[in-house]
Amino acid sequence: MAYNNRVRFCFRKGGVFYFVRRVPADLASVYKHTRISFSLRTKSRTVAQSRAMAVAARLEEHWFRLRLERDGPPVSLSVPVKSLFANQAALSEVTLSSTTLTQALETYLRLRGAGRSQLFRRTTERAVGYLITVCGDRPVAELTRRDANAFRDWLIAKGLTGSSVGRMLSCVRAVINVAANEEGIDSPRAFSSVQYDRKAGVVSRAPVPLVALRRVQTACVEADDDRRWLVALIADTGLRLSEAAGLARADLVLHHPEGAFVEVRPHDWRPLKTASSARRVPLVGSAEWAARRVLSKASRSAYAFPRYVSGDGVKANAASATLNKWLIPLVPEGCSIHGMRHALRDRLRTVECPSDIVDQIGGWTTAGAGHGYGKGYPLTVLRKWMEAMTNVT
Structure with missing residues (x-):
């Protein structure tokens, strides 16, 4: 320059x-x-x-x-x-229009990107890049409702689902709001309340039925390799794929007074989705078998599943593509590996597990201020319900 x-x-x-x-x-x-x-x-x-x-x-x-x-x-x-x-x-107002979209993006990533994953950065850059493609590298203060509607229409024409359109719009709004705040001006409202069909193209993720889940777990034991260990671990813990694939070997604890468990915690290579995602989940059934198999294999890597972890982070998309392809013959149409997480909640409902315990096991946020107090349920209580779940036939 x-x-x-x-x-x-x-x-x-x-x-x-x-x-x-x-x-x-x-x-x-x-x-x-x-x-x-x-x-x-x-x-x-x-x-x-x-x-x-x-x-x-x-x-x-x-x-x-x-x-x-x-x-x-x-x-x-x-x-x-x-x-x-x-x-x-x-x-x-001569300085009002001094911040372009590119400059706003740089400001946003500098202020909000610290400690966030590469995925966060790529998603933000992609959303703002799409907007620049549609409207040019405009000063933020010059953006109008017409620009917002043109951006929405372009995203829909590109084939994005309603949920993806929503994420792009939310991302752009966040970038604009931070830039406006830094300039000390009222945030432009051009991208507020943009209308679109939020359900367009969205396919609901069906839970994997118990009979199919048992079939998958049997196939995992028969194949007995690192990919199937990952599937078996998710099957009886309900971990998100990125959570499980990004585990460190040290996160798998087999010897503990309250029994074996997996500790889901943030790492440099894999942050967590929400604060409530940090948790300890008892290892039962196929999950305990998978954890023992992972730790029984000699490895110089600190990662539990080094195939899906690199310096750039967790290769969740690659893992999803490979594992779902393998699952297709074993599960009903419409089911995927994420359906095991949905199934976990249904399986815990079957044994009448209290909803706040279900939330703690799955890392879901429980509504209500009172649930933010204390340390949560001990592993012994969680284990009781998870063992009851795995015993259902």
Whole structure:
């Protein structure tokens, strides 16, 4: 990024001209930043020069007004200061449009991306990238409801489901809100309450029936390899696929006064979905067998399933594709590995397990302020219900 000597008040980045002007030292207290900078939205030198000079002229008038209001007009000036500026509001908002979508994205990732997964970063970059494809790298304050509707229509035409459209819109709203907050301005409402069919294309995930689950567990024991250990672990714990695939070997505890358990906790390579996802789940049935098989295999890796973990994080999509392909002949149509998590809740209902215990086992958030107090149920209580669940035929 370097200043261009031929175009005053401009520099180029990626071929696009950006306006830049230092805030005068005597007006520094009025601004949050020492520079005013934003995209001129052109690669044309001629257009950039014209726009830059126009903005510079507005700024000079604006700064003149600020100085008059601060220091007072000359003695010979009898006209009220405010009447000199018919477009005072427009001049005072010159920094409002200085933050482009690209700059807003950088700000959002810097402030909200610390400690988050690569998936969080990729999802955010993808959502804002899609919006830039539709609307251009616009200043955030210039986005309108028409832009939001065009973005929604583009996502739908691209084939995204209603839930995916919702995630993209939510992501864009978050980026815009953070950028507006940083600039100290009211957040633009263009992307609020955008209408779309939230159920479009969404396929409900069916729980795996118990008879099919038993068939899968038998096949896992027969195959007896790391992929099937992962499936068997999920079958009787209800862990999310990313939770299970991202376990460390140390998370599998076989010798404990209250019995074997798996500790679901955040790692550098795999954060957790929610705060309530951190939990201890007793190892029973096929899950205990799988944990013993994992730990019985000599490995230099700290990961329980190194096949699906790398420096970039957990390869949950690859694991899902491979394991679901293997499951297809063993489960009814519409079922997947995530259906085992749904099945866990139904299986615990069958033995009349209290719902707050079910929530603790599955890492679901229990409604009500009171449930946030205390440490939760001990492993012995959780184990009682999970053993009752596995004994149902």
